[in-house]
Each structure stands twice: as structure tokens, then as C-alpha cells.
Amino acid sequence: NAGVTQTPKFQVLKTGQSMTLQCAQDMNHNSMYWYRQDPGMGLRLIYYSASEGTTDKGEVPNGYNVSRLNKREFSLRLESAAPSQTSVYFCASNRDPYSNQPQHFGDGTRLSIL
Amino acid sequence: LAKTTQPISMDSYEGQEVNITCSHNNIATNDYITWYQQFPSQGPRFIIQGYKTKVTNEVASLFIPADRKSSTLSLPRVSLSDTAVYYCLVGDPNAGNNRKLIWGLGTSLAVNP
Numbered sequence: 001n002a003g004v005t006q007t008p009k010f011q012v013l014k015t016g017q018s019m020t021l022q023c024a025q026d027m028n029h030n031s032m033y034w035y036r037q038d039p040g041m042g043l044r045l046i047y048y049s050a051s052e053g054t055t056d057k058g059e060v061p062n063g064y065n066v067s068r069l070n071k072r073e074f075s076l077r078l079e080s081a082a083p084s085q086t087s088v089y090f091c092a093s094n095r096d097p098y099s100n101q102p103q104h105f106g107d108g109t110r111l112s113i114l
Numbered sequence: 115l116a117k118t119t120q121p122i123s124m125d126s127y128e129g130q131e132v133n134i135t136c137s138h139n140n141i142a143t144n145d146y147i148t149w150y151q152q153f154p155s156q157g158p159r160f161i162i163q164g165y166k167t168k169v170t171n172e173v174a175s176l177f178i179p180a181d182r183k184s185s186t187l188s189l190p191r192v193s194l195s196d197t198a199v200y201y202c203l204v205g206d207p208n209a210g211n212n213r214k215l216i217w218g219l220g221t222s223l224a225v226n227p
Contacts, residue, residue, distance in 0.1 A: 004157070035217075042201075043158070043217035090157050102148060103215075105157025 002026050006091050006106035013081045013113045021076040021109050023091030030096045032074035033103065034058075034066060036087040043090065049074055050096065081113045118202045123222040132189040134221050136202030139183050145205040147178060147185045152199045152220070161200075162187070189223075197225045 007022045025032065033048040035058075045058030049068040063085060065077045074093075078085055088110050092103040119137040126132045138147065146165050150158035162169060164176040164185070175188040189196055201220040 040219070042219045045215075092157070102150075102160035102163060103158075105159070107155070107157050 004091055004093055004104050004106035006089075006109050008109060009107070010110045011112070013078075013111065015081060015083060015113060017081050017113075019078045019081060019111070021078075021089055021091075021111075022073070023075065023106060024073045025091075025093040025104070026072065027093060027104060028071070029093040029104070030071070031094050032068065033092040033094075034064075034074070034076045035090045035092065036060065036085075037090060037108075038087050046076065046089075083113050085111065086113045087111060117216060118204060118218045120200075120202055120218060120221045122219065123224070125224050125226065126192055127226050128193055129191050132192050132196075132223060132225075134187045134189075134200055134202075134223070135184060136187070137184045138202070138204045141182050141204045147176065147182075148203045148215075149174070149176065149185075149187050150201045150203065152201065158201060192223075192225045194225050194227060196223065198223060 004025045013019055030051045034046040035043045036046055037043050044060045046060055046064050047055055047058050047066040049055045052068055052071045055066050055068055067075045069075060088108045090105050090108045092105045094103045095101040146163050148163045149161045151161050152158040162171055162174050162176045164178050166178050166182060169176045177186045199220040199222050201217055203215045203217060
């Protein structure tokens with residue numbers, strides 16, 4: 001019962017470095033999501049993928065890129081990390097975004113950018 | 115946008131019933147109301163979901179009045195392990211066919227011995 005798996009769990013980067021956060025789900029879900037969670041801000045949607053082969057911007061997409069590698073995997077890339085991107089990043093999945101199916105979350109990647 | 119409003123924090127004691135109310139004045143006709151729980155250093159976890167009236171599962175109950183402009187999550191006989199942040203969500207009525215949930219700050223529940 002792995003559910004949603006995120007790697008790495010922790011990472012420290014220097015400003016300007018690049019990094020890819022990995023996410024994989026084993027529930028045969030069509031849709032996957034990337035969020036960031038900051039103190040006092042709640043979860044904010046960065047990008048989502050309604051189905052394999054499609055991606056769409058969320059509320060805060062600037063500075064990020066995503067790749068839906070296959071049905072299982074959805075990666076988030078920071079091309080040139082900035083201190084403002086220090087955050088906890090969560091990946092989630094659900095059956096599809098057109099219904100009210102609950103999202104299943106991973107345990108997050110804690111990213112610090114110095 | 116379907117914004118939700120919840121109390122920032124609540125305190126309770128072990129064995130008590132806890133009720134957390136959420137306001138969502140702009141809820142769309144087809145939207146469901148969903149509650150999540152989040153422990154420190156973990157991702158949010160689904161608790162319960164409903165459309166109207168009352169829904170109950172092994173963890174909680176959800177009460178939704180006829181106008182659906184608010185909902186109340188009820189946790190019976192809480193224990194220390196129920197200390198967490200609780201989020202109330204509804205779908206974004208302006209999102210069309212793509213569901214974009216709006217997450218607020220949630221309610222931080224502290225259960226004391």
C-alpha cells in the first residue's frame with residue numbers, strides 16, 4: 001500500500017541550482033497534482049495533470065516546470081532555484097479532476113534554498 | 115471563487131466531541147464538501163465528504179444544512195492523536211471542467227489530556 005511516493009524527503013539547494021522532485025502513485029489514478037505549503041499560506045496548487053499527456057498551470061506556476069512521464073509519475077522541476085521557493089512540496093493524485101474524488105497525498109519534500 | 119472560512123484554532127480535551135464549522139457561501143451546485151486532516155510532517159489525509167444533510171463514517175460525521183453555505187465536521191470523543199490541522203474544501207465554481215480545489219489555512223485542533 002505505497003499510495004503516493006515522493007523523493008527526496010529533504011533537500012538543501014543553493015540559489016541558482018536546479019532540482020527535480022519525483023512523484024509516483026500506484027493507484028492507477030489519472031490525475032496528479034503538485035502543491036506547495038508555506039507557513040500562513042495553506043496549500044497552493046503549482047501544476048496539475050488531468051491525465052497522461054496533459055499538464056495545466058495552477059495558482060503559482062512561475063519558476064516551475066512539470067513532466068507527466070507516464071500514468072504513474074509526475075515530476076516537478078526547479079530550473080534555477082530561488083530562496084522564495086523554500087517550502088514543503090506535496091504531490092497528490094486522484095481518479096480525475098472532473099469529479100469530487102478525494103486526493104491522495106504523499107508525505108512531502110522539504111526543500112530549503114540558501 | 116469558492117472560498118472557505120474556518121476558525122484558525124480550537125482547543126479540546128480527550129473524550130469530548132469537537133465540532134468544526136466551515137463557511138462556503140459561493141459553493142457551486144455540483145460541488146461536494148470535503149474535509150482533510152493533516153498531521154505534522156505528513157500530507158493531508160481524506161476524512162469525509164458529503165453533498166447535503168448528514169454523512170457518517172468510522173472517523174467523523176459531516177452535517178450540511180439545506181442551503182449548503184456551511185458545513186460542520188464532528189469528531190466524537192477525541193483523543194490526543196486527533197491533534198492536527200483540519201481543512202474544509204469545496205470545488206472552484208469558476209474552474210469549468212477542471213477541478214481546482216482552494217485550500218485555506220485550516221483549523222488547528224489541539225486536544226489536551
